[in-house]
Amino acid sequence: xxxxxxxxxxxxxxxxxxxxxxxxELIQQIASDKTLKYAIVVDEKTNVILDGEHRYNALKSLxxxxxxxxxxxxxxxxxxxxxxxxxxxxxxxxxxGAALTGKLFPPKTSKHMIKNSDNLVHISSIEKRVDAxxxxxxxxxxxxxxxxVKTAMQTDMKDVLPVYAKFLKTGVVDTxxxVDEKTNVxxxxxxxFQALDLLSAQKxxxxxVDIKNLEIKTLNLPLGNLTSETLLEAGLKGAKLPPKSFAxxxxxxxxxxxxxxxVKAGKWNRKALKVYNSPLELLYxxxxxxxxxxxxxxxxxxxxxxxxxxxxxxxxxxxxxxGWYMIKEALEKGELKKxxxxxxxxxxxxxLTSIANMLGAKTKLYVPMTxxxxxDIYLEVLGxxxxxxxxxxxxxxxxxxxxxxxxxxxxHLNQFENDANLKAHLKHTAKEIDQQLASLGLKPxxxxxxxxxxxxxxxxxxxxxxxxxxxxxxxxxxxxQNEVIPGIRRIETGMKWIHWTxxxxxxxxxxxxxxxxxVKIARKEGLLIGLSSGAVVHAFQKIAEEKGVYVLVxxxxxxxxxxxxxxxxTKLEGASN
Numbered sequence: 001x002x003x004x005x006x007x008x009x010x011x012x013x014x015x016x017x018x019x020x021x022x023x024x025e026l027i028q029q030i031a032s033d034k035t036l037k038y039a040i041v042v043d044e045k046t047n048v049i050l051d052g053e054h055r056y057n058a059l060k061s062l063x064x065x066x067x068x069x070x071x072x073x074x075x076x077x078x079x080x081x082x083x084x085x086x087x088x089x090x091x092x093x094x095x096x097g098a099a100l101t102g103k104l105f106p107p108k109t110s111k112h113m114i115k116n117s118d119n120l121v122h123i124s125s126i127e128k129r130v131d132a133x134x135x136x137x138x139x140x141x142x143x144x145x146x147x148x149v150k151t152a153m154q155t156d157m158k159d160v161l162p163v164y165a166k167f168l169k170t171g172v173v174d175t176x177x178x179v180d181e182k183t184n185v186x187x188x189x190x191x192x193f194q195a196l197d198l199l200s201a202q203k204x205x206x207x208x209v210d211i212k213n214l215e216i217k218t219l220n221l222p223l224g225n226l227t228s229e230t231l232l233e234a235g236l237k238g239a240k241l242p243p244k245s246f247a248x249x250x251x252x253x254x255x256x257x258x259x260x261x262x263v264k265a266g267k268w269n270r271k272a273l274k275v276y277n278s279p280l281e282l283l284y285x286x287x288x289x290x291x292x293x294x295x296x297x298x299x300x301x302x303x304x305x306x307x308x309x310x311x312x313x314x315x316x317x318x319x320x321x322x323g324w325y326m327i328k329e330a331l332e333k334g335e336l337k338k339x340x341x342x343x344x345x346x347x348x349x350x351x352l353t354s355i356a357n358m359l360g361a362k363t364k365l366y367v368p369m370t371x372x373x374x375x376d377i378y379l380e381v382l383g384x385x386x387x388x389x390x391x392x393x394x395x396x397x398x399x400x401x402x403x404x405x406x407x408x409x410x411x412h413l414n415q416f417e418n419d420a421n422l423k424a425h426l427k428h429t430a431k432e433i434d435q436q437l438a439s440l441g442l443k444p445x446x447x448x449x450x451x452x453x454x455x456x457x458x459x460x461x462x463x464x465x466x467x468x469x470x471x472x473x474x475x476x477x478x479x480x481q482n483e484v485i486p487g488i489r490r491i492e493t494g495m496k497w498i499h500w501t502x503x504x505x506x507x508x509x510x511x512x513x514x515x516x517x518x519v520k521i522a523r524k525e526g527l528l529i530g531l532s533s534g535a536v537v538h539a540f541q542k543i544a545e546e547k548g549v550y551v552l553v554x555x556x557x558x559x560x561x562x563x564x565x566x567x568x569x570t571k572l573e574g575a576s577n
Contacts, residue, residue: 004039004068004128005254014053015099019107027058038127043074048099050112064137068130068253078115084108131250139207150185152235156243157419164195165466174254181208185235188248198427201262217247288432296524301547310557315350317556323351325424326413341405341412343397346375353382366397372563425459445548446473450488450532458497473504477539480508487532507539515568528558
């Protein structure tokens with residue numbers, strides 16, 4: 001059944017008159033219920049009402065601006081028009097003509113039927129139940145700045161992603177936000193709000209209502225019925241309610257607003273001149289990170305581009321995005337504590353410690369024994385407490401870190417499970433790549449990146465698969481069996497977001513292959529890249545075709561991997577002697 005859409009009443013055209021007595025009763029009933037229970041049926045090309053004239057006129061009498069509509073193609077052979085009156089033949093042309101000329105038929109002249117399998121049934125069978133509050137139908141559509149909307153309820157990222165993908169693919173926002181007119185607390189449209197935020201919308205299509213005139217439908221809330229006061233308190237200052245705690249609408253009703261209208265790209269002279277008010281602003285105001293053509297890997301019909309995440313200022317890695325977003329969300333939720341615990345192989349620890357320093361917080365970081373010793377020095381210079389654990393992979397330390405954080409009253413942000421990781425890349429990294437290529441008139445053929453937490457590559461896959469489908473190939477890179485490459489690991493060690501999307505190929509790389517590829521890029525392109533970046537280069541060399549536009553995500557620079565490069569160079573010297 002098609003979704004009901006909110007349409008301005010003034011745009012619709014009836015083709016029949018109404019029965020005064022029936023209309024009077026219906027107005028009283030709708031006013032008493034304070035809701036319109038069912039949508040009406042309208043021809044999508046002419047806006048002629050096919051069924052629901054009485055509801056249409058009742059809402060007009062009650063001062064409503066909107067009416068829920070199920071649109072159909074009246075020219076379809078699945079729809080037939082009959083007459084209730086004997087010996088009065090009626091055609092679809094007659095119905096449209098009556099509506100467009102204003103020469104309306106008497107009440108109950110037409111009867112529209114629609115095919116359901118092999119049977120003809122009354123067209124009212126497709127009138128979706130919406131239970132739309134009159135308070136919503138009377139409201140005016142406004143475009144409210146996103147930052148002014150206050151949320152009272154958390155959302156589940158898995159529920160947000162389909163909405164995000166739909167808005168991105170269609171370029172249309174089809175869900176209005178319903179907010180309390182006095183406080184701007186969001187009452188309905190939570191997934192749409194989060195999707196708009198991820199798409200960097202500046203404004204949201206909003207219907208403002210008085211919460212006192214609405215019935216709040218309490219859902220899955222162990223505390224019982226939810227009052228309007230409790231809801232507003234959660235939006236203004238209280239703890240956020242769990243996902244899907246309440247609803248205003250029984251079923252969603254749609255609108256049709258261009259996404260482009262809501263997302264405005266502003267030009268900032270200060271940013272162009274690279275002037276920043278704080279080191280933290282240096283991070284996010286410095287985006288996008290550069291996209292550079294790798295001439296040594298490009299040929300006549302193949303261009304290869306590297307996304308240089310080493311341009312992030314704190315860890316010189318992609319993990320600055322994750323660290324900032326996790327702390328930002330913890331701050332917004334009121335969950336940030338004076339001490340942060342995290343398991344890290346280096347970069348996330350540096351990012352978190354750098355940002356925590358600005359906020360007056362401390363970090364305690366748990367590092368696997370396999371990580372280069374230089375990491376301890378960097379982290380200790382920043383003021384972190386470093387604990388070396390007898391594990392080979394960072395993820396193996398999560399249980400211990402979680403337990404110790406709880407025991408010490410600290411916050412374990414947990415980059416491996418925290419959806420802020422994925423959000424940072426959905427909202428920024430993926431879109432940056434798309435826009436940077438678009439500025440060159442290009443669309444990617446293939447994007448290749450390493451798998452660690454799976455945050456950035458899962459986000460990139462979600463974004464590009466939603467927008468371009470299978471026209472863009474997504475390739476993940478992992479260490480070969482029994483190999484260790486800092487920053488990436490094998491899928492079977494456990495990754496959250498990789499299972500929310502699809503990858504076209506996973507490529508295994510040995511540590512030695514990653515080092516050799518990193519050295520090759522250093523000597524051909526002058527870029528000293530890290531080992532996971534080297535693994536991405538090697539994966540590209542294994543799968544690259546002669547044509548296409550390739551993007552290689554380089555997570556960090558090579559400056560932390562002195563020990564690995566030293567061993568490689570020593571080995572080369574030994575072989576040459």
